[in-house]
Amino acid sequence: EIATLVKKYHGSLSGEHGDGRLRGEFIKQMVGDKNYELLRQIKYTWDPENIFNPNKIVDTPSMNSMLRYEPGQQVPEIKTIFHFPQQTMLQHAEQCNGSGDCRKTQLSGGTMCPSYMATRDEKDTTRARANILREFLTHSHKENRFDHKEIYEVLDLCLACKGCKSECPSNVDMAKLKMEFLQHYYDANGVPLRANMIGNYSKLSALAAIAPNVYNAMINNSFTGGMIRKFAGFAAKRSLPGLHSITLRKWFDEKWPAEKQGATGNKKVYLFCDEFTNYNDTTIGIKAVKLLHRLGYDVQMVEHPESARAYMSKGLLRKAREYAEDNVRIFSSVINENVPLLGVEPSAILSFRDEYPDLVREHLRTSAKSLAKHVYLIDEFLASEADKGHITAAQFTSDKQHIKLHGHCQQKALSSALHSKKMLSLPLNYSVEVIPSGCCGMAGSFGYEKEHYDLSMQIGEMVLFPAVRNAATGTIIAAPGTSCRHQVKDGTGVKALHPVEILYNSLV
Ligand code: SF4
Numbered sequence: 001e002i003a004t005l006v007k008k009y010h011g012s013l014s015g016e017h018g019d020g021r022l023r024g025e026f027i028k029q030m031v032g033d034k035n036y037e038l039l040r041q042i043k044y045t046w047d048p049e050n051i052f053n054p055n056k057i058v059d060t061p062s063m064n065s066m067l068r069y070e071p072g073q074q075v076p077e078i079k080t081i082f083h084f085p086q087q088t089m090l091q092h093a094e095q096c097n098g099s100g101d102c103r104k105t106q107l108s109g110g111t112m113c114p115s116y117m118a119t120r121d122e123k124d125t126t127r128a129r130a131n132i133l134r135e136f137l138t139h140s141h142k143e144n145r146f147d148h149k150e151i152y153e154v155l156d157l158c159l160a161c162k163g164c165k166s167e168c169p170s171n172v173d174m175a176k177l178k179m180e181f182l183q184h185y186y187d188a189n190g191v192p193l194r195a196n197m198i199g200n201y202s203k204l205s206a207l208a209a210i211a212p213n214v215y216n217a218m219i220n221n222s223f224t225g226g227m228i229r230k231f232a233g234f235a236a237k238r239s240l241p242g243l244h245s246i247t248l249r250k251w252f253d254e255k256w257p258a259e260k261q262g263a264t265g266n267k268k269v270y271l272f273c274d275e276f277t278n279y280n281d282t283t284i285g286i287k288a289v290k291l292l293h294r295l296g297y298d299v300q301m302v303e304h305p306e307s308a309r310a311y312m313s314k315g316l317l318r319k320a321r322e323y324a325e326d327n328v329r330i331f332s333s334v335i336n337e338n339v340p341l342l343g344v345e346p347s348a349i350l351s352f353r354d355e356y357p358d359l360v361r362e363h364l365r366t367s368a369k370s371l372a373k374h375v376y377l378i379d380e381f382l383a384s385e386a387d388k389g390h391i392t393a394a395q396f397t398s399d400k401q402h403i404k405l406h407g408h409c410q411q412k413a414l415s416s417a418l419h420s421k422k423m424l425s426l427p428l429n430y431s432v433e434v435i436p437s438g439c440c441g442m443a444g445s446f447g448y449e450k451e452h453y454d455l456s457m458q459i460g461e462m463v464l465f466p467a468v469r470n471a472a473t474g475t476i477i478a479a480p481g482t483s484c485r486h487q488v489k490d491g492t493g494v495k496a497l498h499p500v501e502i503l504y505n506s507l508v
């Protein structure tokens with residue numbers, strides 16, 4: 001009846017979004033028999049086999065047929081570890097509206113979806129992943145609806161870059177869905193050795209850090225290094241991250257009090273001693289402490305557990321939740337709007353804002369949400385302090401320097417690489433160019449894994465590696481992410497620096 005009225009008053013039944021399946025049955029009435037026949041002729045001239053989007057626009061069934069939900073259909077109740085605010089996990093997967101924006105190429109810019117950009121296979125889109133989850137979570141006859149190899153295969157190449165969380169028009173958060181899926185899949189099929197090893201990255205690093213030189217010699221020796229890679233299921237061509245001679249925590253507790261020079265500022269900040277900076281990128285952590293101190297901040301560090309990023313990335317969510325809850329408890333007592341928590345590794349510090357509020361149990365959710373408001377990537381903090389006039393160009397060199405910056409995926413999805421750009425632009429004559437790269441392809445452990453190595457390098461080759469190779473002599477490559485720096489080194493041989501190192505080195 002509405003269609004008849006619309007026709008009578010010369011209106012249009014559809015607006016920005018077309019007719020498709022929903023209003024397709026009324027098109028004939030709207031455009032008339034003659035025009036409708038022309039539409040059919042166009043469709044079947046170009047698509048005689050009716051392959052592309054069949055039964056949309058022409059020959060569309062009635063709007064109350066072929067529905068996702070039939071009357072009386074039971075909606076399964078699926079218990080999840082993550083909290084999905086105001087919806088269920090299934091409803092989150094159902095948010096995918098099929099628009100196909102996740103089928104971008106690297107020429108379109110943005111991050112979503114790196115695996116599709118590389119393979120150009122529909123199976124590797126965010127859409128395919130959302131669809132397969134929806135299908136099995138709705139129709140599986142198993143008690144554990146996640147226990148299907150097919151889901152595992154379609155989700156396998158998701159790098160958990162979070163590109164979709166910000167770029168998909170429906171904000172499908174596939175990284176979160178994948179983490180949740182993996183935990184339930186492992187519940188039915190056991191946790192693979194490699195996932196366990198990667199999840200326990202901190203514990204293994206702590207063990208190796210007892211004798212860092214021995215560990216470094218072992219990973220750099222072709223025989224022992226090869227054995228480690230083989231045992232761990234890592235690619236033979238991938239270099240392994242080395243350990244620093246001292247952990248950041250040990251340096252901070254034992255060396256920093258003696259090394260500290262000059263007065264300590266009044267503004268207190270806490271530094272999150274994440275597991276990657278603590279064991280591998282200690283120099284960056286040290287420079288972060290020294291830079292903050294020189295800029296007039298009172299840097300504090302407390303005892304706290306790891307960020308649990310490695311557990312999360314492998315879907316070991318119950319384990320990750322223990323650490324998330326401890327971190328929320330510990331930092332809630334010292335962090336507030338005047339005392340921020342800062343971190344140098346985006347994947348670790350951004351867990352406080354992204355995953356923790358939905359990962360901790362209900363009794364800690366309010367604390368986790370309040371805490372999240374005062375947690376910053378150091379780049380964000382320094383950029384905002386510069387905006388307030390608390391840090392000025394006079395504190396840095398006036399030498400000329402060009403920098404090419406690759407932002408971290410999670411930083412781009414949850415914050416912005418522009419904070420790093422602003423921070424790096426503090427010295428008067430520093431020019432910063434943001435590389436229009438998406439994901440670097442490493443994505444935590446993804447690029448180490450032997451079956452993912454080639455795809456990882458292919459993703460790196462799309463934009464990032466050529467941009468690094470083509471940089472003019474003397475250009476500094478900046479990358480806040482530890483994985484990104486590792487990937488740049490393996491892909492181009494160039495050592496990228498954390499923005500904190502660059503800014504520290506430019507202090508006068
Ligand atoms: S995942 Fe997002 S971008 Fe991809 S088809 Fe679905 S709604 Fe569109």
Ligand code: SF4
Binds near residue numbers: 125162163175
């Ligand atoms: S998290 Fe990244 S890789 Fe995974 S579906 Fe989203 S955009 Fe693609």
